[in-house]
Amino acid sequence: MPxxxxxxxxxxxxxxRDLLGLTGSDLAEMTxxxxxxxxxxETNAREPSEDRLxxxxEATDTPLSFFFAKPSSVPLDSLRFRKMASASRTLTRRISTFYGESFRVTEEVTSEARYPSxxxxxxxxxxLTxxxxxxxxxQTRVALRLAPDKPIPHLTRALERAGVAVAPIVLPDPAGGGVTTNKHFGVSYWAGxxxxxxxxxxPGQQGDRDRFTLAHELGHLVLHSFRPRAADPEGEANRFAGALLFPRVRAALDITDRLTLEGYARLKANWxxxxxxxxLRGAAVGNIGESRKKSLYVQISQRGWRKNEPVNVGQESPLLLWTLLSRLFGxxxxLPASERLAIQPAVLRSIAPQPQAMPTPSASKVTDVTNVVQFKRRGPSAAGEPSALAH
Structure with missing residues (x-):
């Protein structure tokens, strides 16, 4: 017995089966x-032979070692999700399983590479007030070695440099490709x-949303790792994310009740x-009253910006786990890492994607500031990468 x-x-x-999204019928047909x-x-009513495992x-392209790996140290019932209330429970279970395996692999890789926590x-x-x-x-900006009053050029790299691993989730799809969701955004865990x-x-289509998700999940690590019974964890994490991305000292100066939507668009390109x-950040620092906030949201809706805002913020790409895998396995x-780490290769490719060649950074450019503001911007740059990730 285990x-x-x-x-x-x-x-x-x-x-x-949860990782790969397979039903019992699917697996039976494959094998x-x-x-x-x-x-x-699965109910431990029968002991499987090694031949059948x-x-x-072989049918699922999974190393045999997967069936004998120690489980993740993450208590899955303690995970913090950024998701909609209507998110599917079945998909949430898959994501929890995927995260647990990702965490197990991350623990092993960072430990073997002696990467700092x-x-x-x-x-x-x-x-908390x-x-x-x-x-x-x-304090978190200090821990991440970020300037106290400047935009964060590359939040993902700042997290990785400080020892927080970042991993995209692309759930394997039995029909081919990857499963995406517009109701789940992020999940995180830290034991201290x-x-x-x-x-x-x-990862989504908009870099600003991905950055907010990362900042929100970082808020859970800081605010809720030792406060599991917080009354409003999602609200607190949202407040933290805004404060991290746009520090109070600057937000109080730059966001005023007279700022137009065009002015907000310029701030978006910068921050x-x-x-x-x-x-919401302007309201949080007390510079925007409730009536002004409502007025701005009415204008946002009228322009169709609720789901499709102007200003393209470039997407960030994680690098840490790929770098450590490359150092350990070439x-x-x-393939060599999946066997050693007892993980399905598709999962490993998701959490540690091979970095793509990045385009040459270009300056922000305002093309129109009348009815719809459009900025041509590659997004926060990758400047300031840590030496541990630069080779």
Whole structure:
């Protein structure tokens, strides 16, 4: 029988099905095994032979070692999600499983590479004021070695440099390609000083939304790792994200009640935050009253900017996990790493994508500031990459 620190082959079989989005019928068809056998193994009513596990492994392109790997140290019921209330429970379960495996791999890779754990501040008091959250955001900027009053040029790289791993989530699709979702945005976990921290997110079409998701999940790490019963964790994480991305000292100067939407668009190009998030930030620092906030949102709706804002903020790409994999397993790391780390290769490719060649940075350019403001901007640059990621 497996110990408390181990998972049975049956539990790992269910984990594999969740990872790949396979039903029992799907797996039976792929392997020629019966659904009843799969069900009995998954409920630990039957002990699988190594030959049959090997059959499953070969059919799903999974290393046999996957079925004997120790489970993740993440308590999955403690995960913090940024998602809509209407998000599918089935998909949420898949994402939880995917995150657990991603965290297990991240722990092993960062430990073997001796990459430092993050020195993040953290809240312990049960009740936090808005002032407390602002101060924790300021302390987090210090921990990330960021200027106290400047835009963050590349939030992903700042997190990775400080020891917070960042991983995109692309769920394998049995029909081919990857599963995306517009109702889940991010998930994170950190056990505290000296421990692994991982923020996973669904990369979207808009860089500003991805940046806010990363900042929001970082807020969960700082605010809720030791406060699991916070009354409004999502609201607190949103407040933290705004404070991290646009520090109070600058927001109080730059966001005024006379600022037009064109002015907000310029701020978006500079700070990498959505116009809607900037309006909320102005309200949070007390510079925008409720009536002005409502007026701005009416204007945003009238222009069709609720779902499609102007100003293109370039998307950031993670680098840390790919860099560490390459150092440990060579310049083509996926196959040797998947066997050693006991992980399905498609999962490894998702959480540690091979970096693409980046275009040459170009200056921000205002093309129209009348009815619709459009900025040609590549987004926050990759300047200031840590030496551990630069080779």
């Amino acid at each position: 110990t408390a620190l181990e998972a049975s082959p049956g539990e790992r079989l269910r984990t594999l 020629g095994l019966s659904q009843s056998w799969i069900s009995q193994v 090997r059959l499953v492994a 993050p020195p993040l501040p953290y809240a312990t008091a049960q009740d 808005e002032e407390d959250i602002e101060e924790l955001a300021e 000083i000296g421990e692994t921290a991982l923020i996973a997110y669904f 990498g935050m959505s116009i809607q998030a900037l309006v 310049d083509k790391p996926y």
